[in-house]
Amino acid sequence: MSDRTWSIGELAEEFDTTLRTIRFYEDRGLLAPERQGTTRIFHTRDRVRLQLILRGKRLGFTLDEIAHVINMYDETPGERGQLAFLIADIGKRREALLAKRRDLNEALRELDDLEERCRADLQRLSDSR
Amino acid sequence: MSDRTWSIGELAEEFDTTLRTIRFYEDRGLLAPERQGTTRIFHTRDRVRLQLILRGKRLGFTLDEIAHVINMYDETPGERGQLAFLIADIGKRREALLAKRRDLNEALRELDDLEERCRADLQRLSDSR
DNA sequence: CCTTACGTTTACGTAAACGTCAAGCTATGC
DNA sequence: GCATAGCTTGACGTTTACGTAAACGTAAGG
Numbered sequence: 001m002s003d004r005t006w007s008i009g010e011l012a013e014e015f016d017t018t019l020r021t022i023r024f025y026e027d028r029g030l031l032a033p034e035r036q037g038t039t040r041i042f043h044t045r046d047r048v049r050l051q052l053i054l055r056g057k058r059l060g061f062t063l064d065e066i067a068h069v070i071n072m073y074d075e076t077p078g079e080r081g082q083l084a085f086l087i088a089d090i091g092k093r094r095e096a097l098l099a100k101r102r103d104l105n106e107a108l109r110e111l112d113d114l115e116e117r118c119r120a121d122l123q124r125l126s127d128s129r
Numbered sequence: 130m131s132d133r134t135w136s137i138g139e140l141a142e143e144f145d146t147t148l149r150t151i152r153f154y155e156d157r158g159l160l161a162p163e164r165q166g167t168t169r170i171f172h173t174r175d176r177v178r179l180q181l182i183l184r185g186k187r188l189g190f191t192l193d194e195i196a197h198v199i200n201m202y203d204e205t206p207g208e209r210g211q212l213a214f215l216i217a218d219i220g221k222r223r224e225a226l227l228a229k230r231r232d233l234n235e236a237l238r239e240l241d242d243l244e245e246r247c248r249a250d251l252q253r254l255s256d257s258r
Numbered sequence: 259c260c261t262t263a264c265g266t267t268t269a270c271g272t273a274a275a276c277g278t279c280a281a282g283c284t285a286t287g288c
Numbered sequence: 289g290c291a292t293a294g295c296t297t298g299a300c301g302t303t304t305a306c307g308t309a310a311a312c313g314t315a316a317g318g
Contacts (some may be wrong), residue, residue, distance in 0.1 A: 009294065010241020011273080019295085024276060038296050055232050062274075076250075083151060083251050092200050092243045097237050101230065103184050115219045120131060122212050129230075138264065146264085167266050167313080191304075248316060 008033075015054055016072040030067055059100065069093060073094055134172040137162075144183055154182055158194055188229065198222060 001083060012019050025031045026040075030053055034041040042050075049070060056066035072090070141148050154160045155169075159182055163170040171179075178199060201219070206212060247256035 005293080011282080012278085013211065015209075016207060020276065025298090028275095040295085050159070055236065057187065057275095058232050059236065060187065064274095073239075076243075076246065078250065078254075079224065080251070080254055083247050083254075086245050087251075090240055090247070094237065094240050097188055097233055100188065101233050101237075103187055104226055104230050104233065107188065108223065110202075111219055111223050114205075115216060117205065117208050118212050118219070121203070121207070122209070122216075123213075125207075136264080147307085149307065150305080152266095169265085186305095193304095205298095 002044050004044065005034075006047060008040050009052060010043065011042055011047065015050060016023065020077070022050065025063070028063055028067065030063065030070060059097075131173050133173065134163075135176060137169050137171065140171055140179060142177065144179060146183065151179065151182060154179070154192070157192055157196065159192065188226075 006014075008019050008022055016120055026033065029109075031042075031049055033046045043079055044126065052070055052073075053066050055061075056069065057063075058061065061069075072086060072093075075086075077086065135143075135184045137151055139147050140146075141151055151160065155162065158249065160175055160178055167228075181199055181202075182192075182195050185198065186192075190198075201215060201222075204211075204215075206215065
């Protein structure tokens with residue numbers, strides 16, 4: 001597909017992060033952009049990985065957890081046993097995400113309750129005048 | 130309601146956290162348990178707050194953000210202007226949670242895709258033998 | 259009376275995730 | 289030909305969220 005490439009600055013701007021952060025992710029082995037001399041060249045593949053990383057961060061995962069998941073997407077092994085392991089791993093990851101979604105939905109419900117109470121309070125203020 | 134109380138150790142065990150963590154939250158003003166002498170006595174109110182804090186953490190919010198939200202639940206002001214502010218604030222919080230849920234659902238979808246690919250690979254391995 | 263369990267404060271340590279210089283290379287426009 | 293913009297690698301600093309150790313208080317049980 002798109003064989004466009006990006007500089008580190010372009011990616012930082014696009015995803016509202018910093019050069020330092022992107023370099024840090026490379027240091028941690030989460031990214032491995034091409035090099036032309038010393039300069040980093042990011043391909044679509046790297047871009048996608050960066051998006052995965054940042055999304056993981058927004059969801060409160062650590063970089064280690066994120067690295068784990070990213071490698072799941074990467075290594076897609078051909079061997080039988082490894083595939084079984086991977087599928088089991090996917091199950092665990094899904095459970096973690098679902099747990100998070102339960103937390104999230106609960107928080108949303110409570111927020112709705114709070115707003116309702118606020119609106120009721122406002123109504124009462126209007127009525128009593 | 131329940132006028133039961135808890136020791137710091139009981140709460141730590143129940144929510145699978147540590148004494149240090151709970152004390153730290155008190156230090157940061159997120160909890161303010163009763164004192165009998167120097168010993169902390171936690172009431173239902175404190176317990177609920179602790180649950181809120183831990184859930185917030187699981188969702189990747191900072192303690193500052195969590196403090197903000199907790200205070201929203203607490204201060205429920207009676208005045209008109211403050212109520213309007215609070216409602217606006219609730220809107221922002223909700224948007225943050227919804228954004229997080231979008232991220233989450235996307236991650237879940239991709240995980241499903243990956244699993245499907247794995248199962249297809251397994252199937253192919255079985256077929257070719 | 260002494261241990262054991264549970265609690266307390268104080269204070270320094272630490273891991274994660276970057277921020278912030280410093281010092282230097284490189285390519286392009288004027 | 290030189291300033292400017294953007295990139296590079298160190299290396300030390302900072303914030304957040306606790307961990308950990310020291311030194312001590314308190315209440316119950318054998």
